[in-house]
Amino acid sequence: MNDKIIHVVKCPTCSQPVPWVQTQRYKPFCSERCKLIDLGEWAMEAKRIPGEPVFPAPDNEDPD
Numbered sequence: 757m758n759d760k761i762i763h764v765v766k767c768p769t770c771s772q773p774v775p776w777v778q779t780q781r782y783k784p785f786c787s788e789r790c791k792l793i794d795l796g797e798w799a800m801e802a803k804r805i806p807g808e809p810v811f812p813a814p815d816n817e818d819p820d
Contacts, residue, residue, distance in 0.1 A: 770790055
């Protein structure tokens with residue numbers, strides 16, 4: 757008897773149940789489509805991590 761507990765999460769894009777198993781290729785997404793939709797939202801800056809903007813340190817070298 758196999759007593760493994762399979763965890764199930766909701767796809768962040770469409771909320772479909774996604775079993776957290778090794779064979780689930782796109783976890784936490786249910787499909788490649790949902791994964792690409794999420795990636796596109798990040799690329800278009802529709803999704804952001806809250807916080808102060810981070811700017812690179814100024815370059816103090818003279819450009820001679």
